[in-house]
Amino acid sequence: MRIVIEDQDLQSLSQNLNDYQSSDWDTFRQAYQLSKMKMNNKDSLTCMQYLPGLELMSHQLDAVKKVLNQMHGRAILADEVGLGKTIEAGVILKELMVKNLVKKVLILVPSSLIRQWEIELQRTFYIPATSKHRSYPWEAYDICISSIDLAKKEPHASEILKQDYDMLIIDEAHRLKNPKTRNYQFVKQIRSTYCLLLTATPIQNKIDEIYYLMSIVRPGLLGDKYSFKKNVKQERHEDSHAIQTLIKQSMIRNRRSDTENDWTKRDIETIFVDFTEQELEFYKQLESMNAYHSFTTLTLQREICSSREACYQTIRHSNWDDDFKNDMMQQIEQLPHHSKALKTVEFVKSLNDKCIIFTEYKSTQIYLQWLLQQNGIFSVTFNGKFKKSKKDWMIQLFKNKAQVLIATDAGGEGLNLQFCNHMIHYDLPWNPMKLEQRIGRIHRFGQTKDVNIYYMVLNNTIDQRILNLLYDKLDLFKDVIGELDQILSQLGINSLEEEIEDIVKESRSEKEASIKVNHLFSVISDSHVEERDIANESS
Amino acid sequence: MNQAEIHEFLVHFFYKRQATIELNERGLLKVKLTEELDQKLMNRPFYWQYVKKLGKQGEPMSVTFISDESKKEEKGEWIHYGSPRLEQLFQMIFEEGRYAELYEETNQDERQALHPWFICNLKVRYQGSYTQDELVSIGVYLINGTMRFKMMDEILQESFVNVIPDYCYKIPPIISHNRAIQMINQEISLRINQKSSAFEQESMELYQKELNMTDHLFKTREDEDTEVLQKNIEEQIYNRLYPKVQLKLINCGLFYLTENRSKHMMNIS
Numbered sequence: 001m002r003i004v005i006e007d008q009d010l011q012s013l014s015q016n017l018n019d020y021q022s023s024d025w026d027t028f029r030q031a032y033q034l035s036k037m038k039m040n041n042k043d044s045l046t047c048m049q050y051l052p053g054l055e056l057m058s059h060q061l062d063a064v065k066k067v068l069n070q071m072h073g074r075a076i077l078a079d080e081v082g083l084g085k086t087i088e089a090g091v092i093l094k095e096l097m098v099k100n101l102v103k104k105v106l107i108l109v110p111s112s113l114i115r116q117w118e119i120e121l122q123r124t125f126y127i128p129a130t131s132k133h134r135s136y137p138w139e140a141y142d143i144c145i146s147s148i149d150l151a152k153k154e155p156h157a158s159e160i161l162k163q164d165y166d167m168l169i170i171d172e173a174h175r176l177k178n179p180k181t182r183n184y185q186f187v188k189q190i191r192s193t194y195c196l197l198l199t200a201t202p203i204q205n206k207i208d209e210i211y212y213l214m215s216i217v218r219p220g221l222l223g224d225k226y227s228f229k230k231n232v233k234q235e236r237h238e239d240s241h242a243i244q245t246l247i248k249q250s251m252i253r254n255r256r257s258d259t260e261n262d263w264t265k266r267d268i269e270t271i272f273v274d275f276t277e278q279e280l281e282f283y284k285q286l287e288s289m290n291a292y293h294s295f296t297t298l299t300l301q302r303e304i305c306s307s308r309e310a311c312y313q314t315i316r317h318s319n320w321d322d323d324f325k326n327d328m329m330q331q332i333e334q335l336p337h338h339s340k341a342l343k344t345v346e347f348v349k350s351l352n353d354k355c356i357i358f359t360e361y362k363s364t365q366i367y368l369q370w371l372l373q374q375n376g377i378f379s380v381t382f383n384g385k386f387k388k389s390k391k392d393w394m395i396q397l398f399k400n401k402a403q404v405l406i407a408t409d410a411g412g413e414g415l416n417l418q419f420c421n422h423m424i425h426y427d428l429p430w431n432p433m434k435l436e437q438r439i440g441r442i443h444r445f446g447q448t449k450d451v452n453i454y455y456m457v458l459n460n461t462i463d464q465r466i467l468n469l470l471y472d473k474l475d476l477f478k479d480v481i482g483e484l485d486q487i488l489s490q491l492g493i494n495s496l497e498e499e500i501e502d503i504v505k506e507s508r509s510e511k512e513a514s515i516k517v518n519h520l521f522s523v524i525s526d527s528h529v530e531e532r533d534i535a536n537e538s539s
Numbered sequence: 540m541n542q543a544e545i546h547e548f549l550v551h552f553f554y555k556r557q558a559t560i561e562l563n564e565r566g567l568l569k570v571k572l573t574e575e576l577d578q579k580l581m582n583r584p585f586y587w588q589y590v591k592k593l594g595k596q597g598e599p600m601s602v603t604f605i606s607d608e609s610k611k612e613e614k615g616e617w618i619h620y621g622s623p624r625l626e627q628l629f630q631m632i633f634e635e636g637r638y639a640e641l642y643e644e645t646n647q648d649e650r651q652a653l654h655p656w657f658i659c660n661l662k663v664r665y666q667g668s669y670t671q672d673e674l675v676s677i678g679v680y681l682i683n684g685t686m687r688f689k690m691m692d693e694i695l696q697e698s699f700v701n702v703i704p705d706y707c708y709k710i711p712p713i714i715s716h717n718r719a720i721q722m723i724n725q726e727i728s729l730r731i732n733q734k735s736s737a738f739e740q741e742s743m744e745l746y747q748k749e750l751n752m753t754d755h756l757f758k759t760r761e762d763e764d765t766e767v768l769q770k771n772i773e774e775q776i777y778n779r780l781y782p783k784v785q786l787k788l789i790n791c792g793l794f795y796l797t798e799n800r801s802k803h804m805m806n807i808s
Binding site for chain 1: 540542555619620621622623629632633635636637638639640641660661662664665666668669670671672673674676691695698699700701716717720721723724728731732735739743745749752753754755756767768771772774775778779780781782783784785786787788789790791792
């Protein structure tokens with residue numbers, strides 16, 4: 001018999017029995033009956049009866065059961081953005097805690113999400129999780145939330161590596177996929193019985209990345225590095241799916257299109273704006289510089305379509321000769337208020353409802369806030385560099401007081417803003433993934449209203465070109481968007497944004513650019529058909 | 540326990556522990572705690588520390604518990620199955636009720652003997668390829684060592700008291716507590732081994748498979764990572780998958796039963 005029977009309780013009972021005081025029959029009996037009530041059955045999710053306020057969507061329930069029963073508590077949760085990975089992780093954690101299998105937990109998340117995890121675990125799951133405070137040592141925490149950036153630094157790292165955790169949860173785990181980084185090296189050494197990695201994008205660039213995530217969750221499942229690489233190559237030739245099948249053993253990936261939930265509608269509207277003559281003149285001038293350096297030109301063009309300030313900053317820091325530089329800067333100073341900004345303010349006024357404005361540039365962010373304020377509209381800003389407490393505060397302000405949140409893309413991941421249903425894309429991102437990440441902030445689990453998306457586009461500028469080139473065709477791969485990263489990696493494309501930039505730069509005519517983009521997109525949507533099940537909805 | 544039963548539970552809990560019930564309507568209960576309850580439940584050690592230092596009488600808190608959905612908006616603590624407060628009360632019951640020395644209540648006015656039984660209630664937790672709990676209640680007759688399973692369920696409806704009833708006398712145990720505990724341990728282990736071979740095999744296969752995967756990984760790899768890493772992984776696999784059975788004590792006690800009941804218990808085992 002190889003079974004291990006742990007009978008410490010009975011062993012120590014003999015010694016302690018004399019110290020015990022006798023209870024009455026009623027209490028003794030009640031203790032027995034309550035224990036009976038709290039028994040766990042092997043196939044049931046015991047914790048759900050403790051969480052009467054929580055209703056799981058069917059794909060979440062499936063995911064939770066699969067992780068617990070088939071994957072035995074170690075898995076990659078890779079649902080698409082907004083499908084509730086955090087909820088799934090919370091239920092899994094709760095179940096393991098209810099079953100007494102887990103007590104000591106380390107949760108590593110981006111610092112912007114620490115507070116949110118803390119609140120969610122406490123309020124939704126009644127799990128007493130606390131964020132790491134600098135005056136308490138790591139071993140003092142049962143359930144500790146921290147950021148990986150803090151945790152990997154000394155003296156924290158070596159303290160953490162001394163602990164024996166029952167469960168390790170890492171959110172936004174795609175930060176771990178480069179094996180050469182400190183992040184990966186550190187996480188790999190953390191001792192933990194159970195482990196969940198959460199990411200919406202398990203593969204961003206290369207299929208190798210999944211290998212490294214998997215080697216944290218289930219070391220050896222994909223073999224060693226060399227044989228894995230060999231197998232990947234071979235599979236491409238033979239069209240076999242052995243690797244996918246293996247990956248599915250420890251990864252859950254639900255897509256929006258697979259879920260039964262009725263998503264609210266998503267309405268998209270483009271708002272066209274004209275530059276004033278003065279602005280257009282300056283824009284043309286930038287365009288004519290094309291001969292010197294196309295990259296800079298393109299950047300400046302995009303910037304001037306956002307705000308004078310964004311463009312000004314770049315020129316000021318450029319290495320052009322001083323005369324030219326000063327001349328350009330003076331020209332910008334002469335420009336009137338930005339047409340797009342004015343239009344946006346006007347639009348926000350007419351909207352008379354909460355909305356989020358996304359911009360690519362910090363200077364634009366500040367400018368917009370100022371301009372809104374001049375018009376009596378209270379707005380808050382948000383970016384990735386804010387401290388945790390400031391971020392919380394900003395979101396609170398937005399929720400309760402401000403009409404507008406002006407955000408840059410950085411720091412947006414993981415934000416839940418479903419109380420708002422208008423989003424203005426002040427600048428159009430060139431990467432559809434980015435667009436999806438943005439929209440996912442409001443069009444997610446918990447959104448009850450239809451979602452309105454607005455693109456702000458300047459006529460006859462790079463804005464409009466991109467709109468024609470890219471956005472009109474987004475429909476082509478709206479089903480693929482979630483797996484875009486993975487398709488791109490298989491096509492050997494590092495960044496869609498750079499790819500499109502190249503096309504715009506190098507094409508001699510609008511027609512040529514359009515054809516190139518068409519080709520790129522049709523390759524992508526074809527791959528969609530062929531490759532879509534690498535990490536498909538789990539079987 | 541469903542939501543409707545919670546109110547009843549709360550009333551019973553606080554009444555029994557001498558709290559003053561200030562308001563008791565459907566799904567809403569306001570109680571003034573005793574000092575002991577306040578210290579156990581309200582988490583304000585400093586208050587009680589200061590009060591004691593100043594030599595004063597502390598003022599226990601009044602708390603309102605709400606368990607009816609329609610009264611959720613009223614001022615008070617919302618209690619549901621799984622809420623931390625209810626868990627806290629459960630824990631108190633587990634703590635208080637972990638041991639007992641009790642006598643069966645009897646109204647006869649003849650002299651009669653009460654027979655000693657040691658009762659042990661355990662949660663048997665199978666953990667490996669799956670996790671499963673089993674409730675085991677065993678009684679050992681401390682005179683001849685007869686063992687009786689499902690003991691608690693047999694006596695659940697009976698009444699027991701803390702003081703020996705009139706006209707009754709105890710038969711002194713021959714078998715010690717410690718011996719009884721040993722016997723229980725042996726018997727349970729035997730039964731577990733007899734009936735859990737499917738569980739064992741399933742878990743063992745899973746465990747071995749996972750271990751082989753790791754083995755293979757480290758055998759073929761020369762580039763990085765150390766023995767420590769492999770050891771960590773093996774430990775993790777052991778913790779999760781190796782077939783283990785944990786015997787968790789719920790409570791135990793010395794019970795004196797009337798002769799009739801004692802005989803009855805021995806016959807049906």
